[in-house]
Structure formats: C-alpha cells, structure tokens
Amino acid sequence: MSDVVLAGVSVAYDGAPVVCDLDLSVASGEWLALIGPNGAGKTTILRAIARLVPFRGAISIGSRALTELSSREVARQVAVLVQEPQMPVGMTVSQYVLLGRAPHLGYLGKESARDRGIVRDVVRRLSMEELASRPLDRLSGGERQRAAIARALAQQAPVLLIDEPTSSLDVGRQQSVLELIDQLRREQELTVIAAMHELTLAGQYADRLALLVDGRLAAVGLAAEVLTERAITEHYRAQVRVIQMNGSGTAVVPVRN
Amino acid sequence: MTATVAVSVVPERPAALAGMPRLPWTWAAAGLFALVICCAVGVLVGPIHIGVGAVLQALVGGQVDPGQANILWSLRFPRVVLGVLVGGTLAVSGAAYQGVFRNPLADPYLLGAAAGANLGATLAIAFAPGTSLLGVNIVPLAAFVGAGAAVAGAYALGRSVTGLRSATGLILAGVAIAAFFNSIQSYVQQTQTASIRQVYSWILGRLVTAGWDDVLLILPYVILSAAAIFVHRRLLDALTLGEDEVTSLGIPVRRVRLIVVVAATLGTAAVVAVAGTIAFVGIIVPHAIRLLIGRSYRVVIPLSMLFGAAFLVLADAGARTVVAPAELPIGVITAFLGAPFFIAVMRSTRAAAL
Numbered sequence: 007m008s009d010v011v012l013a014g015v016s017v018a019y020d021g022a023p024v025v026c027d028l029d030l031s032v033a034s035g036e037w038l039a040l041i042g043p044n045g046a047g048k049t050t051i052l053r054a055i056a057r058l059v060p061f062r063g064a065i066s067i068g069s070r071a072l073t074e075l076s077s078r079e080v081a082r083q084v085a086v087l088v089q090e091p092q093m094p095v096g097m098t099v100s101q102y103v104l105l106g107r108a109p110h111l112g113y114l115g116k117e118s119a120r121d122r123g124i125v126r127d128v129v130r131r132l133s134m135e136e137l138a139s140r141p142l143d144r145l146s147g148g149e150r151q152r153a154a155i156a157r158a159l160a161q162q163a164p165v166l167l168i169d170e171p172t173s174s175l176d177v178g179r180q181q182s183v184l185e186l187i188d189q190l191r192r193e194q195e196l197t198v199i200a201a202m203h204e205l206t207l208a209g210q211y212a213d214r215l216a217l218l219v220d221g222r223l224a225a226v227g228l229a230a231e232v233l234t235e236r237a238i239t240e241h242y243r244a245q246v247r248v249i250q251m252n253g254s255g256t257a258v259v260p261v262r263n
Numbered sequence: 264m265t266a267t268v269a270v271s272v273v274p275e276r277p278a279a280l281a282g283m284p285r286l287p288w289t290w291a292a293a294g295l296f297a298l299v300i301c302c303a304v305g306v307l308v309g310p311i312h313i314g315v316g317a318v319l320q321a322l323v324g325g326q327v328d329p330g331q332a333n334i335l336w337s338l339r340f341p342r343v344v345l346g347v348l349v350g351g352t353l354a355v356s357g358a359a360y361q362g363v364f365r366n367p368l369a370d371p372y373l374l375g376a377a378a379g380a381n382l383g384a385t386l387a388i389a390f391a392p393g394t395s396l397l398g399v400n401i402v403p404l405a406a407f408v409g410a411g412a413a414v415a416g417a418y419a420l421g422r423s424v425t426g427l428r429s430a431t432g433l434i435l436a437g438v439a440i441a442a443f444f445n446s447i448q449s450y451v452q453q454t455q456t457a458s459i460r461q462v463y464s465w466i467l468g469r470l471v472t473a474g475w476d477d478v479l480l481i482l483p484y485v486i487l488s489a490a491a492i493f494v495h496r497r498l499l500d501a502l503t504l505g506e507d508e509v510t511s512l513g514i515p516v517r518r519v520r521l522i523v524v525v526a527a528t529l530g531t532a533a534v535v536a537v538a539g540t541i542a543f544v545g546i547i548v549p550h551a552i553r554l555l556i557g558r559s560y561r562v563v564i565p566l567s568m569l570f571g572a573a574f575l576v577l578a579d580a581g582a583r584t585v586v587a588p589a590e591l592p593i594g595v596i597t598a599f600l601g602a603p604f605f606i607a608v609m610r611s612t613r614a615a616a617l
Contacts, residue, residue, distance in 0.1 A: 058507050091505070105504065161512070
C-alpha cells in the first residue's frame with residue numbers, strides 16, 4: 007500500500023510560512039492534482055513529501071512515517087519529477103535513466119545486470135530505444151520529458167511526485183505526456199501527486215483536485231466541485247467561464263470582457 | 264541444392280541497451296600504451312646516453328655498468344615514477360573538483376592549496392634553509408602543511424557562511440583564503456631577497472628528486488586520494504543532476520562532496536609539496552578526455568590517471584632537454600604544450616560538448 011497522508015504539515019522558508027497546517031490524504035493508486043495560483047505552496051508540498059525540505063507535522067507513506075525512513079528508503083518510496091530537470095550535457099539517455107537506480111545501490115555500489123535490465127525495460131516501455139545512446143542535450147522538449155519520466159520509473163517507487171509536467175510543451179505534447187503518465191500509473195499502480203497549472207487538463211486527468219491558496223487548502227474534491235467560476239475568480243483573480251462538457255470533464259475557459 | 268536455415272531455439276538474451284556508461288577498453292589500452300611510451304622516453308632522455316638494453320637489464324636485475332645503474336636507479340627511475348604520481352594525481356584531482364563544484368574551470372588548486380603550499384615553502388626556504396625533520400627536507404613538509412591549512416580554512420569559512428548548501432560559497436571562501444595567503448607569501452618573499460630565486464624556482468614547479476625520498480613521502484597520500492576518488496566515480500556522475508534531484512535519489516550530496524574534496528585536496532597537497540604548483544594539467548587533461556572520449560566520470564577518472572601521468576612524464580622529459588644542460592620549470596612546458604593541444608582539441612570537436 008502506498009497511500010500518502012499529510013497531517014498538520016507546515017513548512018517555512020527562513021521563518022516565512024509557505025505551507026500552513028495542511029491535512030491531505032491521497033489513496034494508493036490515486037492521481038491527485040495540486041492546483042492554485044503561483045506561490046500557493048504546490049512545489050513546497052511536493053518537496054516536503056520527498057523530504058527535500060524540513061517540515062512540521064506528520065507525513066506518512068504506506069502507513070510508515072516519513073521521518074523514520076533513511077533517505078535511501080524515502081527514495082525507494084517516492085520518485086520526483088522536478089519542473090525543469092537538469093539535463094547534464096553529453097550524458098546519454100541510458101546513463102541518465104540508470105541514475106534512477108541509485109536508491110537501490112549501496113553508497114559505493116555498482117549497478118548489477120538486474121539494474122541494467124530494469125533500465126532497458128523502462129527505456130523500451132517508453133519507446134526510447136532509438137534514443138538510448140543519444141546525449142540529452144540533443145533531445146527535443148517532449149523527448150526530454152520522456153527521459154525524465156523514464157528516470158523516475160527506473161526508481162520503481164510506488165509514489166510519483168510531478169511538478170508541472172507539461173509547462174514547456176505544446177498542447178499535443180501536453181496530452182501525450184499526461185496520457186503516458188496515466189497509463190503508467192494504471193500499469194504500475196502508482197500513486198501520483200502532481201502540481202498542475204492547466205486547470206482543464208488537471209480536471210481531465212486527476213481523480214481529485216486540491217486547490218491551494220496561500221499555503222492552505224481552499225477546496226478538495228472532484229473537478230466539477232473544485233473548478234467553479236466563483237473559486238477561480240476569487241483565488242486566481244481571473245475572468246473565466248467554467249463549462250461542463252458531457253463525459254469529457256470540466257473546461258475552464260478564460261474570457262475577456 | 265539445400266539451403267540451411269539456422270533456427271535459434273535458445274531464447275535470445277535481450278540485447279544490451281546502447282549508451283550505457285562504460286570505460287571503452289580501447290582507450291584504456293591506449294592510455295596504458297601512452298604511459299609506457301612516455302615513461303620509456305623519460306628514462307632514456309638525459310645528458311648521459313643509456314641504451315634501451317641497459318635499461319631493461321637494470322629493470323630485471325641483470326648485468327649493467329655500475330655508473331649507468333646508479334644513474335638509472337637514483338635519478339631517472341625515481342624521477343619518472345614521481346612524474347607518474349604527480350601527473351596522475353593532478354589530473355584526477357582536477358576532474359574531481361570539476362565534478363564536485365560543477366565548474367569546468369575548477370582546478371586542483373581551487374580551494375587555496377597552491378597558495379598555502381607556496382606560503383609554507385616560502386617560509387621554510389626563507390627562515391629555515393636546509394633544515395630537515397625526521398630525515399625529510401622541511402620544504403615539502405611545510406608546503407604540505409600550508410596546503411592543508413589553506414583548504415581547511417576555506418572549508419571552515421565556506422561552511423560557516425553557507426552551511427555547504429552551495430558550492431559557490433566554498434569557491435569564494437577558497438578565493439579569499441588564497442588571496443590572503445598570497446599576500447603574506449609576497450611580503451615574506453620581498454623582505455627576504457636572499458632566497459627569492461630559490462622561492463621562484465619552487466613556485467614554478469619541478470621534479471628534481473633526491474632518489475626515492477619524495478616518491479615514498481607522497482605515495483601513501485596519492486594512493487589514498489586516487490582510490491577514494493575512483494570509488495566515487497558513479498556518484499560524481501549523479502552529482503551532475505540538480506541538487507533536489509540528486510537528493511531525491513537518496514544520495515547524500517554533502518557527504519559525497521566532503522569526501523571527494525578531502526581526497527582531492529590530500530592528493531594535491533602531497534603533490535604540490537614535492538613538485539610545486541604545476542599549472543594546467545588538472546584542467547586540460549580531464550577536459551581533453553571529455554571532449555574526445557566521454558563525459559561520464561567512469562571514463563574521465565581512470566583515463567585522467569593514465570593520460571595525466573603520461574603527459575607529465577613527457578613534459579618533464581621536455582623540461583630537461585629543451586635548454587640542456589639547464590632545466591626549464593615543468594610548468595612552462597605543461598602550459599606551452601598543453602595550451603595549443605587543448606585549443607586544437609576544442610577546435611576539432613567544435614566544442615559541441617562544452
């Protein structure tokens with residue numbers, strides 16, 4: 007089981023509170039989208055769950071407290087896809103994906119044939135075999151995003167945290183990346199927590215949405231419940247029309263008066 | 264006419280994935296070959312002609328002219344071995360610093376090791392010429408202590424300011440400490456004019472040896488340093504990711520950084536203590552390997568050892584012969600040969616990988 011539970015979680019950077027007393031639970035295999043205006047604390051929550059930032063309160067994964075785990079154990083439970091993954095110049099796709107095996111190796115350990123086999127399977131699963139020996143700096147934006155997903159998958163962690171998975175992609179590639187994440191989630195029974203700024207896409211792909219405002223939870227629930235004209239106008243200071251589309255989700259459309 | 268079709272009944276092992284990091288054995292063999300050739304040149308070049316046959320005889324303990332045997336065993340062999348240790352260590356330490364600080368311009372002297380060694384040696388030459396401690400000349404000991412003190416100072420300063428969260432804090436601390444040590448060194452040098460020439464020749468670097476003493480003096484540190492860096496080569500690759508990404512892989516970034524910096528500093532301090540500050544080797548050797556062969560530290564670290572050692576032994580042979588019977592400082596040769604070579608490498612690869 008890999009449900010993620012946050013109870014009374016607060017995070018402060020240099021004394022300034024960024025996330026305040028947050029309660030949130032994500033079921034095993036669920037996709038939860040964190041939405042909210044810039045600076046609401048979405049990234050910070052992801053960093054806390056990956057234990058990249060100190061926090062107060064309790065976070066547990068699969069009923070084990072995060073603070074009881076070693077950093078390697080955390081890395082075996084939680085894989086992180088940061089918003090702008092660093093793509094080291096000259097590093098091949100294979101080598102990059104192989105780094106995902108780090109949590110399964112000892113400090114000075116070496117990758118085994120099994121580790122290399124897992125990398126091969128992941129690269130094959132994402133149809134990147136042709137790109138395996140290509141340096142990362144010669145990939146397109148969409149290919150880079152797939153390489154980053156492959157590295158996270160090689161980690162074989164049941165929880166996948168994603169920060170703005172589609173921020174630099176065109177609408178077609180946004181859809182294909184999100185479809186890929188959704189397929190992988192179902193195949194591998196991953197729990198996905200993703201910070202997303204495209205509200206319509208968030209509503210279409212996530213099971214539930216959590217709306218954050220100033221580090222606090224303003225609403226959590228299904229897309230139709232959270233994405234209301236009133237909530238978006240109030241918290242995003244945006245002029246929008248929310249349209250319920252039969253069977254294909256909730257569309258949030260900006261309007262200009 | 265019968266056509267035979269081979270049908271494979273054995274389930275095929277899935278093909279290995281392309282692009283996995285590995286040391287290309289052809290380059291490893293080329294590195295070893297280059298090292299052997301350069302060592303041979305280093306042993307054979309000198310004011311007194313000694314043939315290949317005599318050298319081989321001396322190595323296997325055969326019959327050799329006693330005069331020649333003496334030159335080989337007390338001058339040329341130790342000097343070549345020292346060149347191997349110094350060159351390999353400088354190149355590997357440079358590669359390690361570049362990895363840890365994610366800075367392509369990092370060299371083994373980045374954190375003030377050279378300034379500290381220069382100050383230590385200057386003090387020893389100026390105030391205690393010819394002294395020895397426990398049978399060892401005091402100059403390398405003072406240089407070693409100076410290098411260690413400078414880097415420890417830079418580390419303590421960097422840690423107190425940024426808590427080692429950023430490598431930049433450590434680099435700036437090293438710059439500050441180096442400037443401070445250099446100012447003291449210049450002051451001592453200007454006020455002690457009698458020893459100025461000796462100080463200069465020390466600072467420019469040289470491989471003058473008195474038999475095997477220097478080799479034995481630095482051997483333990485050099486081996487420890489090289490071994491520690493070598494076993495961290497996979498983690499140095501991981502360090503090329505962003506800070507959050509490495510940490511989220513469960514890798515203790517600060518511990519890796521600390522161990523590698525200490526190891527590279529120990530090796531650098533030992534080397535600078537006996538050879539002075541030899542410029543450029545720690546930068547051009549690792550970068551030439553990155554440009555020509557590969558950027559994974561699994562490639563860069565072992566090949567830097569081989570090619571760094573070969574390059575320095577060759578440069579030393581040049582330093583001894585260009586203006587014979589006088590000797591050039593080896594730093595002059597490494598920069599004079601190294602810079603054009605490096606420019607050629609950059610141009611030929613069109614710096615695509617920079």
